[in-house]
Amino acid sequence: MNAPAAASAGSVAANVDEVLESQPIARVQRGAIEYVLLGTAHVSRVSADAVRAMLERESFDAVAVELCEPRYQSIRDPEAFRRLDLFQVIRQGKVGLVAANLALSAFQRRLAEQFGIEPGAEMKAAIDGADVRGLPIWLIDREIGVTLKRAYHSVGFLDRMSIVGGLGASVLTRDDVSEDEIEKLKEGDLLGSMFNEFARESPQLYDALIGERDRYMVARLREQASASSARRVLVVIGAGHLAGMQRELASQNEIPRPLVEKLAKVPPPARWPKWLAIGVFVVIAGAIGFAFTRGTRTGADALLAWTLFTGGFAAIGAIAAFAHPLSVIAAFLAAPLKPFRPGVPASAFSAGVEAWLRKPRVADFDTLRDDVAHWSGWWKNRIARTLLNFMFVTLGTLIGEYVAGFHIIRNLL
Known part of the structure; x- marks a missing residue:
């Protein structure tokens, strides 16, 4: 090996040792x-x-x-x-x-x-x-x-x-x-x-x-x-x-x-949230049923309160995600029916409508990782916005159920 080559090899080796x-x-x-x-x-x-x-x-x-x-x-x-x-x-x-x-x-x-x-x-x-x-x-x-x-x-x-x-x-x-x-x-x-x-x-x-x-x-x-x-x-x-x-x-x-x-095993979900949700619905359903015993008008008011509060808060969640108007309507219509389709949340309907109406563009996939690095990008990117729609509608539906239950029971007392 000639002198310059030997010097170069020694320099590389020294640099490697220095890095490590x-x-x-x-x-x-x-x-x-x-x-x-x-x-x-x-x-x-x-x-x-x-x-x-x-x-x-x-x-x-x-x-x-x-x-x-x-x-x-x-x-x-x-x-x-x-x-x-x-x-x-x-x-x-x-x-x-x-x-x-x-x-x-x-x-x-x-x-x-x-x-x-x-x-x-x-x-x-x-x-x-x-x-x-x-x-x-x-x-x-x-x-x-x-x-x-x-x-x-x-x-x-x-x-x-x-x-x-x-x-x-x-x-x-x-x-x-x-x-x-x-x-x-x-x-x-x-x-x-x-x-x-x-x-x-x-x-x-x-x-x-x-x-x-x-x-x-x-x-x-x-x-x-x-x-x-x-x-x-x-x-x-x-x-x-x-x-x-x-x-x-x-x-x-x-x-x-x-x-x-x-x-690598995922722990099974706790049972108490499921039973709590069932218990809350049973109490609210019982309150609505009891309201009808006091008269058709009272029962209808309780049923209307359930529809407006659950649907309304779900719709607010969709609006907060800047969802398409039809996605907002889907959230409003699906949320009050949640007890009749357990396992299928209102957010799935609303997000599904959003994904169908505003299909992700190539640009949304290209910029997804960069967009989500900024909070405003979650609303700008169609993929991220659909995920936000799902999460916000889920939260809105949950809030609406508790607010509706509180309102109905308070009016019966």
Whole structure:
């Protein structure tokens, strides 16, 4: 090798070592496999460089990333949202899940705007690096929807409202992330960061967002390793998972598959909200029936109050979402009939009409992720506005039922 070439090679090697010098790295030997855990920050361009540098400096048989299948596909195929079927989302009751994913996307976009880095750049660097070297990619993280549902069910009512508030705040706030928050982001996890101090102060929420995922990801690593001949695996994870996964790799002895299934299981919904809703309707229906015993006029007034309050508040929800006039009418007509079609909310009818009348355009899919990064974009984008319509009409119907019940019973006393 001539002198200039040798100098150039030495410069590259020095640069690689310099990039990796300050990065959190842990090496764990488990059986015949060495796991090299590289902790990354979601707001640092250096993290993406560190992934490239690690792949350049060392040889691996596989690359594991802190991604689930849907997030992996969104990196592989940024146009995936073009195939979103709104009618299916509404019919299958997945509006909340899609909205939560968009809220996370909004949080990522806000960080991207502030720091000038592509969301998930470090994961994309790992995927691209594995592709170039022909290495298998192991997806080890749990789906965000499962994590959010388990987190939601792990805490009480007030804490659940904080989760919803955290998701909402990620959409509505436009303030830059503070210096203190930046440092926490560099040491933590994207989902945990969305809920800020609340995640750190609630042991149950912290475990669902961080601890459970540490155990899940290690179980997935072990499961993938058992079906592979890999002996050295690069594991690219958020820095907040580094210590926990290092401990789990050293101590976890449960059979991987049952543990993965256990941690991926969504807890059944609590029964009391359903029984409370039934109880409220029974009381209101009984009050309306009792009103008829006092005279046809009294009964008719009670029935009219039920129709106007439930339909009216549902319609207000649709109006708040800037829905089409026919979607507003659909909400008004469907809400009073809710007891006669359990399982099919008025919001499904209204959102369905909205999606039919204002079919998403190509531009709506192209700009969806950017639009939801700004609160006003939720009303501008037809896809996001349909989701808002569903959620606002659901809330309006619920408020209308309680207001109607209070009004009817008060007039009978």
